[in-house]
Amino acid sequence: MPGLSGRMSTVIKAKISKLLDRAEDPAETLEYSYQKQIELLQNVKKGIADVVTSKKRLQLQEQKLRDQVVKLDTQARQALAAGNEDLARVALERKNVAQTELQSLDSQIAQLEQQQQQMTESEQKLRAKIEQFRSKKEVIKAQYSAAEAQVRISEAATGVGEEMADVGLAMQRALDKTENMKARADAVQELEAAGTFEDLTALGSGDDDIDRQLKALSSTSEVDSELAKMKAELGAGAPTSAGELGAGNSPAAAPAEAEQAGPSQGQAP
Amino acid sequence: MIVRIATEGQYELGDDDVPELNQLDNAAVAACEGGDEQHFQQSFDRLIAYVRDKGQPVGEDRLDASDVILPPPDVSFEEAKAEFSGEGLIPG
Numbered sequence: 001m002p003g004l005s006g007r008m009s010t011v012i013k014a015k016i017s018k019l020l021d022r023a024e025d026p027a028e029t030l031e032y033s034y035q036k037q038i039e040l041l042q043n044v045k046k047g048i049a050d051v052v053t054s055k056k057r058l059q060l061q062e063q064k065l066r067d068q069v070v071k072l073d074t075q076a077r078q079a080l081a082a083g084n085e086d087l088a089r090v091a092l093e094r095k096n097v098a099q100t101e102l103q104s105l106d107s108q109i110a111q112l113e114q115q116q117q118q119m120t121e122s123e124q125k126l127r128a129k130i131e132q133f134r135s136k137k138e139v140i141k142a143q144y145s146a147a148e149a150q151v152r153i154s155e156a157a158t159g160v161g162e163e164m165a166d167v168g169l170a171m172q173r174a175l176d177k178t179e180n181m182k183a184r185a186d187a188v189q190e191l192e193a194a195g196t197f198e199d200l201t202a203l204g205s206g207d208d209d210i211d212r213q214l215k216a217l218s219s220t221s222e223v224d225s226e227l228a229k230m231k232a233e234l235g236a237g238a239p240t241s242a243g244e245l246g247a248g249n250s251p252a253a254a255p256a257e258a259e260q261a262g263p264s265q266g267q268a269p
Numbered sequence: 270m271i272v273r274i275a276t277e278g279q280y281e282l283g284d285d286d287v288p289e290l291n292q293l294d295n296a297a298v299a300a301c302e303g304g305d306e307q308h309f310q311q312s313f314d315r316l317i318a319y320v321r322d323k324g325q326p327v328g329e330d331r332l333d334a335s336d337v338i339l340p341p342p343d344v345s346f347e348e349a350k351a352e353f354s355g356e357g358l359i360p361g
């Protein structure tokens with residue numbers, strides 16, 4: 001059969017014969033193939049560990065983004081409660097960007113999960129074939145004449161060699177995909193670190209300007225409530241000012257906050 | 270005959286299935302050579318589906334070499350084109 005399958009078969013068979021050409025004596029071929037199989041099995045295990053590591057990294061990033069979404073949502077509520085609709089809008093816009101990024105991370109994690117599962121299956125299949133090869137190897141060594149052993153060894157080694165080439169290909173493809181995702185995650189992280197995303201997504205963990213503005217807002221209300229408290233103390237002797245006490249920005253919250261924040265603020269001017 | 274779908278595994282197909290398989294393979298190759306990506310994907314998907322549908326998975330206790338090997342199910346158009354020139358999917 002020419003075409004795709006024919007070309008693919010030729011390439012794999014060439015690879016296998018290259019693998020087996022190294023040894024000439026049948027017993028040596030057996031041991032050499034077996035040793036190669038064990039090596040590949042170790043490599044597959046390493047490959048799976050790589051995929052798991054990448055998945056964990058993405059899951060960490062995912063968690064950070066989830067926290068970011070919750071934080072931005074809270075900030076938007078706070079801003080709105082304080083009557084700052086523009087700030088609330090900015091927070092909600094950033095929340096949207098973070099959510100979009102989160103969705104793409106979710107699908108990448110799902111892909112890695114699939115890679116991991118496929119590689120685990122490949123590893124099990126290869127392990128079964130190697131076990132089969134190992135027992136065949138002992139039978140061949142014990143029971144057959146040199147000429148016959150040569151034929152049977154070549155059959156078994158080709159079968160297991162093909163499996164090895166295929167697992168090798170599957171692993172290479174899985175790792176290529178993982179590399180691409182890692183590269184993308186690294187790029188996003190570098191951009192975050194450089195502050196490039198600062199005014200777009202606010203993915204960084206440090207204070208961004210929403211934080212600063214909200215701090216400014218809350219300190220304003222702290223100042224307001226402190227003022228109100230001072231006025232109340234001063235006004236104790238002059239009851240006429242009682243009507244001005246509730247005139248702060250947030251009438252409901254300010255008196256309670258003033259009780260808690262008041263003393264420490266007063267001691268550290 | 271034994272057909273391997275690369276990265277997936279081996280399937281055993283009857284001799285009756287070979288002409289159909291050959292036809293599907295030729296269609297995929299023609300689309301690939303003609304640069305028709307959409308048609309390639311369609312015919313290649315049909316080829317893979319045919320092997321999965323008609324073939325019996327080969328047991329793990331067998332060490333037989335395949336008669337033909339198909340590219341991986343997720344092969345891209347670019348990779349399939351490279352199959353016909355250069356090093357193919359498996360360099361080295």
